[in-house]
Amino acid sequence: MTRPHFDRILLKLSGEVLMGKGEFGIDPDMVGRMAQEIADAKNAGHELCIVVGGGNIFRGIAGAAKGFDRASADYMGMLATVMNALALQNALEKIGVDTRVQSAIPMASVCEPYIRRRAVRHMEKGRIVIFAAGTGNPYFTTDTAAALRAAEMGCNALFKGTSVDGVYSADPKSDPDATRYDSVSFGEVLSNNLKVMDAAAVALCRDNNIPIVVFNIREQGNMADVLGGDGIATIVKNKE
DSSP states (O other): OOOOOOSEEEEEEOGGGGGTTSSSSOOHHHHHHHHHHHHHHHHTTOEEEEEEOOTTTOOHHHHHHTTOOHHHHHHHHHHHHHHHHHHHHHHHHHTTOOEEEEESSOOTTTSEEOOHHHHHHHHHTTOEEEEESTTSSTTOOHHHHHHHHHHHTTOSEEEEEESSSSEESSOTTTOTTOOEESEEEHHHHHHTTOSSSOHHHHHHHHHTTOOEEEEESSSTTHHHHHHTTOSSEEEEEOOO
C-alpha cells in the first residue's frame, strides 16, 4: 500500500527505542543511528519536529503503581524526556544537523522554553525541534503531547516509531491470530480500543485531521521507506 507523502511531520519516538538492546538507559549507538535516520529524512525534504518519551529512564504511571504520588511521578517522567531530548540533540549536532530542544517545563540553563511561534520559525529555517517534558502537565502522556505539538506546528502527519510494524487487531506477541491493518479509521481505533496511542491523543488527531502512521523504527532503514510512502506501516485516518 502506497501512502501519501507528507512534508511537515512530527515524529514520536518511544524512550524504549533509545535503550537499544539494553534494559535501561540510553544506548549511544542506537541514539546515533536514530540521529542519522532523522538527518536522512531532513535531507529528503521533510520538515521535522520530534517528541521523545522517557520510558527508558522513568515512566510516571509505573512509578505511581509502586507508591509514588501520581503527579510527582509524572513530573519525574517529564524530566526523563528532557535527558533523552538532550542526548538526541547531541547526536544530531555531531553529524551537522542544527537542532533545538524546547521544554514544556522551563529550564533555561539547558534548553529553550516551549514557545510555539519560535518553534515554527526554527522549522522554517530548516532546524529540527525536539519537544521535551511532554505537555508540562501530569496525567498526560507523551503521546498526547505529540498530538498536541503536531496540531500546534501545523504538521501534515504524526509518525509513531515503535517496536511493532503497525496496528494489530490484538497484541501480536500474545495472539497468533492477530491481523495487521494497512489502514484503519480513528473511530475504529477508539471503539475497538486498539493500542495505538492513548484515547486523548487519538481524539486530538482525529479532530484536527492529522493522520497517525505507526511503524517499526527498530528496523534499520525502515523510517526512510515509510516516510517515502512505502515500507510496512499502518495509517490511522478519518474516513473519506
